[in-house]
Amino acid sequence: MLNCDAAVVGGGVVGAAIAYGLAELKLDTILIDEGDVAFRAARGNFGLVWVQSKGIGCPPYSSLTRRSADNWPRLAAQVKEVTGVDLAYGRQGGVHLCLGEQEFKERSALMKQLKAETEGHFQFEMLDHRTLSELLPGLGQDVVGGSYSSLDGHANPLFLLRGLHAGFRERAGRALINAPVHRIRPHGGVFDVEAGNETVRAQKLVLAAGLANAKLAPEVGLRVPVHPLRGQILVSEKVRSFLRIPTLHVRQTSEGSVLMGDSHEDVGFDDGTRPDIMVEIARRATRAFPFLRSARIVRAWGALRVMTPDGIPIYDQSASCPGAFCASAHSGITLAATHAFDFPRWIVAGELPPELGAFSARRFDVH
Amino acid sequence: MFTNIGIRDRDFVRVIFEDQEIMVPQGHTVAAVLLAEGIRSCRETPVSGAPRGPYCMMGICFECLVVIDGEPNQQACMRHVREGMSIERQHGVAQIGPDANAAQDPAE
Amino acid sequence: MKSHYQLAIVGAGPAGMAAAAAAAECGATSVVFDEQPAPGGQIYRAVETPAAVDRAILGVDYWRGAELAKTLRDCGVDYVPGATVWQVSPTREIGVTVDGTAMLITADQVIVATGALERPFPVPGWTLPSVMTAGSAQVLLKSAALAADGAVFAGTGPLLYLVAWQYVQAGVAVKAVLDTTPISNYFRATRHLAGALRAPQYLMKGIRLLRGIKKAGVPLIRGVRDLRMRGDDAVSAVEYRRGHDWQRIEADQVFLHQGVVPNVNLSYSIGCRHTWNEAQLCWQATTDSWGESTVEGVAIAGDGAGINGALAAEYQGRIAALGALYRLGTIDADERARRAAPARAALAAERRIRPFLETLYRPPKYFRVPPDDQTVVCRCEEVDVAAIRKAVAVGCVGPNQLKSFSRCGMGPCQGRLCGLTVSELIADFTDLPVSEIGYYRLRPPIKPLLLAELAELQTPAASDR
Ligand SMILES: Cc1cc2nc3c(=O)[nH]c(=O)nc-3n(C[C@H](O)[C@H](O)[C@H](O)COP(=O)(O)OP(=O)(O)OC[C@H]3O[C@@H](n4cnc5c(N)ncnc54)[C@H](O)[C@@H]3O)c2cc1C
Numbered sequence: 041m042l043n044c045d046a047a048v049v050g051g052g053v054v055g056a057a058i059a060y061g062l063a064e065l066k067l068d069t070i071l072i073d074e075g076d077v078a079f080r081a082a083r084g085n086f087g088l089v090w091v092q093s094k095g096i097g098c099p100p101y102s103s104l105t106r107r108s109a110d111n112w113p114r115l116a117a118q119v120k121e122v123t124g125v126d127l128a129y130g131r132q133g134g135v136h137l138c139l140g141e142q143e144f145k146e147r148s149a150l151m152k153q154l155k156a157e158t159e160g161h162f163q164f165e166m167l168d169h170r171t172l173s174e175l176l177p178g179l180g181q182d183v184v185g186g187s188y189s190s191l192d193g194h195a196n197p198l199f200l201l202r203g204l205h206a207g208f209r210e211r212a213g214r215a216l217i218n219a220p221v222h223r224i225r226p227h228g229g230v231f232d233v234e235a236g237n238e239t240v241r242a243q244k245l246v247l248a249a250g251l252a253n254a255k256l257a258p259e260v261g262l263r264v265p266v267h268p269l270r271g272q273i274l275v276s277e278k279v280r281s282f283l284r285i286p287t288l289h290v291r292q293t294s295e296g297s298v299l300m301g302d303s304h305e306d307v308g309f310d311d312g313t314r315p316d317i318m319v320e321i322a323r324r325a326t327r328a329f330p331f332l333r334s335a336r337i338v339r340a341w342g343a344l345r346v347m348t349p350d351g352i353p354i355y356d357q358s359a360s361c362p363g364a365f366c367a368s369a370h371s372g373i374t375l376a377a378t379h380a381f382d383f384p385r386w387i388v389a390g391e392l393p394p395e396l397g398a399f400s401a402r403r404f405d406v407h
Numbered sequence: 408m409f410t411n412i413g414i415r416d417r418d419f420v421r422v423i424f425e426d427q428e429i430m431v432p433q434g435h436t437v438a439a440v441l442l443a444e445g446i447r448s449c450r451e452t453p454v455s456g457a458p459r460g461p462y463c464m465m466g467i468c469f470e471c472l473v474v475i476d477g478e479p480n481q482q483a484c485m486r487h488v489r490e491g492m493s494i495e496r497q498h499g500v501a502q503i504g505p506d507a508n509a510a511q512d513p514a515e
Numbered sequence: 516m517k518s519h520y521q522l523a524i525v526g527a528g529p530a531g532m533a534a535a536a537a538a539a540e541c542g543a544t545s546v547v548f549d550e551q552p553a554p555g556g557q558i559y560r561a562v563e564t565p566a567a568v569d570r571a572i573l574g575v576d577y578w579r580g581a582e583l584a585k586t587l588r589d590c591g592v593d594y595v596p597g598a599t600v601w602q603v604s605p606t607r608e609i610g611v612t613v614d615g616t617a618m619l620i621t622a623d624q625v626i627v628a629t630g631a632l633e634r635p636f637p638v639p640g641w642t643l644p645s646v647m648t649a650g651s652a653q654v655l656l657k658s659a660a661l662a663a664d665g666a667v668f669a670g671t672g673p674l675l676y677l678v679a680w681q682y683v684q685a686g687v688a689v690k691a692v693l694d695t696t697p698i699s700n701y702f703r704a705t706r707h708l709a710g711a712l713r714a715p716q717y718l719m720k721g722i723r724l725l726r727g728i729k730k731a732g733v734p735l736i737r738g739v740r741d742l743r744m745r746g747d748d749a750v751s752a753v754e755y756r757r758g759h760d761w762q763r764i765e766a767d768q769v770f771l772h773q774g775v776v777p778n779v780n781l782s783y784s785i786g787c788r789h790t791w792n793e794a795q796l797c798w799q800a801t802t803d804s805w806g807e808s809t810v811e812g813v814a815i816a817g818d819g820a821g822i823n824g825a826l827a828a829e830y831q832g833r834i835a836a837l838g839a840l841y842r843l844g845t846i847d848a849d850e851r852a853r854r855a856a857p858a859r860a861a862l863a864a865e866r867r868i869r870p871f872l873e874t875l876y877r878p879p880k881y882f883r884v885p886p887d888d889q890t891v892v893c894r895c896e897e898v899d900v901a902a903i904r905k906a907v908a909v910g911c912v913g914p915n916q917l918k919s920f921s922r923c924g925m926g927p928c929q930g931r932l933c934g935l936t937v938s939e940l941i942a943d944f945t946d947l948p949v950s951e952i953g954y955y956r957l958r959p960p961i962k963p964l965l966l967a968e969l970a971e972l973q974t975p976a977a978s979d980r
């Protein structure tokens with residue numbers, strides 16, 4: 041039996057951020073994780089710290105996103121200081137490229153809606169092909185324009201994951217690895233978490249196990265209706281630095297690789313690794329930047345996104361088992377700063393603030 | 408240093424290695440040509456700039472990357488020479504597309 | 516080339532060529548893809564157009580390939596050289612690039628015969644130019660009649676001695692052979708001598724090679740247990756140690772080798788189950804007695820399914836093809852058994868020598884799990900032992916997390932040159948068996964693919980199938 045103040049189930053980017061933050065607040069924390077296969081969603085990530093278009097129709101999500109994005113510089117600096125890991129974070133702004141007039145019009149309408157819903161807090165510009173070309177050299181003729189927001193940025197998601205884990209350990213956090221959780225028993229205000237061959241007894245419990253949250257949540261009286269959505273990403277060989285500003289479908293890393301994704305935040309989710317999807321990604325990327333035709337793909341992967349029915353995160357505390365929290369979000373990179381700085385404070389306080397009410401799974405209850 | 412141990416009759420083709428014309432046997436791979444010419448390192452790595460040369464000669468290690476007819480990251484051990492082919496060493500990452508560093512505002 | 520075949524074979528080495536011949540005998544529509552411009556695979560590379568004038572250099576075994584290659588050309592299957600297969604899906608959609616054009620075709624049955632590659636040999640300085648593999652020396656000999664004067668050969672295994680012997684035959688000076696076979700292996704191997712004596716031709720061949728090397732006056736230094744490559748812009752010397760003191764040999768060319776291992780990139784990317792083979796110290800696909808993997812309709816033949824050598828590969832290719840033909844309904848179970856019988860008997864005989872060879876040439880741990888912190892493990896991303904140790908210390912328990920944490924295995928070779936080292940290193944650091952550590956999760960494309968090719972890919976739905 042291992043005793044601790046808080047147990048976090050799930051060592052992906054959501055769980056690692058929360059555990060990192062709890063350890064910073066001096067809680068004796070155990071991070072419980074599966075083995076080598078457990079990092080899928082965190083790894084299949086595009087690395088965007090993305091504000092534009094988040095939370096359209098749900099202002100609280102938009103402000104949570106904004107708050108996290110605003111705290112990212114602090115997170116990056118802190119992780120660097122504590123662990124030496126450079127997250128390659130930059131807030132150069134971000135662009136959503138529009139291929140064709142129709143896309144441009146739709147995009148423009150969405151952005152206006154978001155701006156209105158956030159009472160002007162969200163800032164953006166719709167740029168035409170010429171203006172955009174100055175920002176993004178090598179842009180293809182098919183790109184009629186795009187939306188630009190200075191609030192967006194990007195980082196290396198793999199280094200983020202590594203930095204959070206390293207920082208957690210640096211702050212005396214304990215990790216229990218290769219220990220899939222098979223049962224959770226709440227009793228007398230504590231939680232006995234059976235993981236691998238161990239039992240962890242925790243005063244507080246955070247479920248951040250990605251897709252496994254759906255299965256684990258009912259054991260502590262929570263409901264987390266998440267389902268997998270597969271997305272694919274193509275990665276090129278390293279090429280000369282050409283793209284300093286990330287776009288939703290094409291991003292260049294600090295090492296020089298180009299990541300190309302299908303839309304993964306707000307448009308056209310897909311659920312396959314079929315070659316026709318790879319072809320679609322390649323077509324879109326080479327229309328956006330025609331010179332990429334002569335770049336080679338060295339890797340491709342499909343990742344399972346943790347999707348809620350409405351795409352908005354679920355944050356809850358159990359009513360029947362207070363002290364048990366859950367966090368399920370598919371934009372774990374963008375929200376990392378909130379998960380690392382805010383969520384742990386709320387856990388310690390024992391209460392989620394009222395503005396988080398919009399994220400409760402109770403929104404899915406049929407009335 | 409690699410030397411010819413008695414090659415069968417083959418036709419020769421002309422290739423251009425970094426402005427220098429060389430006659431090479433038809434059927435050779437680009438990597439074989441470079442090694443026969445005494446060129447030991449064919450590229451510098453994108454990560455540290457370390458020199459590298461062919462290692463496996465069977466297409467698996469990707470150490471033999473060169474620029475062929477202007478196209479970067481070609482596996483020299485898998486590409487066969489052709490009349491008029493241009494071959495250059497590869498320095499670091501693939502040099503394609505615009506250069507963000509060059510496009511930088513000079514005032515910065 | 517058609518858009519659909521009953522049988523598609525990837526690889527035109529002995530396994531693939533034999534599979535094609537068997538399929539042709541029974542009349543299935545088949546295609547053979549191979550990256551190389553001509554048939555032969557690794558062992559019979561360039562056998563139709565050998566570069567060297569002197570045929571004796573390569574030894575008698577080499578010429579067996581000429582017959583196989585001729586059959587492949589004449590038997591009526593579609594043979595597509597210069598064809599890189601970059602994907603096979605579990606539903607047997609095959610992505611292949613020929614002459615810069617990518618295509619997607621389908622097949623009812625697939626045989627993966629992609630052979631072997633040389634085991635990584637991570638020693639300090641192995642990334643220096645002019646440090647190459649023994650296999651690469653042989654490729655240059657076979658296909659370009661090129662040999663390096665005054666080279667040092669270092670390592671263990673039949674291929675190392677074979678290539679050194681071939682150099683000697685060609686009259687090329689070999690500076691030294693540094694043999695890393697641990698002396699204790701000789702004692703262990705004697706246990707398997709009885710089996711080996713039932714295949715005496717292999718023992719005799721080994722003895723002949725070593726005698727040939729020694730007779731030519733090449734220093735053969737045994738019991739080497741430490742190696743490092745020296746040089747600035749390219750290798751200029753090899754340093755080695757048998758006991759306490761380092762010795763130095765000036766050399767501007769070094770060939771390393773410590774055995775071959777299955778090339779598992781394609782079979783992994785298809786989703787076939789693999790297990791750790793402790794005797795051969797490598798991952799290999801799980802197959803049934805007809806070579807079929809755990810993915811229906813996908814068989815693995817030849818060295819890709821475990822190292823058994825070129826002759827065994829031929830028999831396995833035949834057996835796998837008969838299994839596929841049976842599944843296609845082209846032949847019945849009786850015919851399958853009857854046609855496979857001679858190949859099965861020959862395969863069993865071929866395998867007798869393996870326990871002896873595997874024990875004798877088992878590379879020692881200190882050359883598989885590099886002890887020096889600065890030794891580069893991942894050549895593409897330049898990740899060294901120290902970086903891997905650090906990643907494990909922050910909780911990384913397998914190759915896939917390691918990839919995320921350190922970029923190890925993320926380069927264009929897709930782990931071919933670091934995968935085995937990484938599995939064994941993590942096992943060593945965590946004190947767990949390698950079988951529990953696992954391997955990189957690989958996905959198509961398994962070879963770099965130009966974005967233009969992919970963007971213009973013809974999918975079967977779009978083609979006129
Ligand atoms: C470099 C080297 C040299 C060797 N030399 C000898 C020797 O001299 N004597 C000896 O007894 N044994 C030698 N061996 C071992 C010998 O090669 C094997 O026992 C034998 O070749 C196995 O036959 P195979 O058909 O399974 O594979 P291979 O002969 O290796 O054939 C596999 C074929 O598949 C092709 N291929 C692989 N991947 C793809 C892809 N994705 N798309 C298209 N094509 C693909 C390759 O180009 C190759 O032609 C050598 C091994 C290596 C690695």
Ligand code: FES
Pocket residue numbers: 438460461462463464465466467468469470471472482483484485
């Ligand atoms: S030398 Fe290894 S890929 Fe060319």
